[in-house]
Amino acid sequence: MRRGLVRRSSEFVRPGARAPDALDQAAMMTGLRLALIAAILSGCGGRAVHDEAAGAGGSGGATGAAAGLGGLLGGAGPMPDFSACTGNDTCVLEPVGPCGAGCEPIPLSRLEAINGANVAAYERSKPPTPCIENLCPELAYADLQMQNYYAECIAGHCQALDVRETDLSRCQMDTDCSLRAGTSCCACADDHLIAYASQANIEQAFCAPEPACQANCTPPPLPRFVAAWCTAGHCVVHYPP
Numbered sequence: 001m002r003r004g005l006v007r008r009s010s011e012f013v014r015p016g017a018r019a020p021d022a023l024d025q026a027a028m029m030t031g032l033r034l035a036l037i038a039a040i041l042s043g044c045g046g047r048a049v050h051d052e053a054a055g056a057g058g059s060g061g062a063t064g065a066a067a068g069l070g071g072l073l074g075g076a077g078p079m080p081d082f083s084a085c086t087g088n089d090t091c092v093l094e095p096v097g098p099c100g101a102g103c104e105p106i107p108l109s110r111l112e113a114i115n116g117a118n119v120a121a122y123e124r125s126k127p128p129t130p131c132i133e134n135l136c137p138e139l140a141y142a143d144l145q146m147q148n149y150y151a152e153c154i155a156g157h158c159q160a161l162d163v164r165e166t167d168l169s170r171c172q173m174d175t176d177c178s179l180r181a182g183t184s185c186c187a188c189a190d191d192h193l194i195a196y197a198s199q200a201n202i203e204q205a206f207c208a209p210e211p212a213c214q215a216n217c218t219p220p221p222l223p224r225f226v227a228a229w230c231t232a233g234h235c236v237v238h239y240p241p
Helices: 022-052 059-072 116-124 202-206
Strands: 006-008 011-013 091-095 111-115 149-154 157-162 177-181 193-197 227-231 234-238
Touching (some): 091 116, 091 157, 111 116, 111 149, 149 202, 177 227
Antiparallel strands (some): 006 011, 091 111, 111 157, 149 157, 177 193, 227 234
16 A cells, blocks of 8 residues: 555545545546546547538537537437328337337337338437347237237327227127237238227228228138127127136
C-alpha cells in the first residue's frame, strides 16, 4: 500500500480526510456518466451525421450531438402511428416485443395491430435485442390461442381482436355455430380451429380490403369429434375429453 493512503470502506482516503459518503459517490458517478455521454456525442455520433448529411464547418457534428443527447434524455419526437388505416388497407398482427410473441398460450396483449404497409418500419422501430430461442412445450389444442386473433381497421386504426369476444361468434344455441381453420381470409391454411356464428359475415372481417376470398383453394377437412358449441353467448370450440 502506498504511503499516505489508508484503505477505508473500499476507498483510498488520505489521513484526516473525510470518507466519501453515498451522496458524494452518487455525484461522482453522475459526473462520470455525463462525461462519457459528452465524449460519445462529440466523437462518433457527430462524425456519423456530418459524414452522411451535414455540410462543411462541423455543423453536422453539432446536429448529431444534439440528436443523440435528445434520444438519451428521452427528447425524441413522437413515434409514428403504425396502426393508422383506411378501408383499402390490410391490418396485420405483429409481436409487441423484439423477440416474437413467445410460447402459447399467447395473450392478445403480446400482439400489436398495425397497417400491413408499415411492417418493415415497425420492426425497425424496435430496439436491437439479442433473442433466445424459445423451447415451447406441447399443449392441448384447447390451450392454444393464436388462431382466434385477427386485426381489423376500425375507425381509422387497426385493432387487435379476439373472435371469441366479438359479434362474429355471438350465438343463442349450438346450431348457430360453425367451425373453420383460423382467421385467414380463405381458411385454407392448416391452422387450428375457431368457432364462429354461421350467420356472421366473417369474410368482411377476415378478408378486408378484399370483399371475399380470392384464392382457389380447398379448406382442410374438419377433424372428427370436434364441435362448435354456444357457451355464454359466444361460439367456442369443444374438443373431446
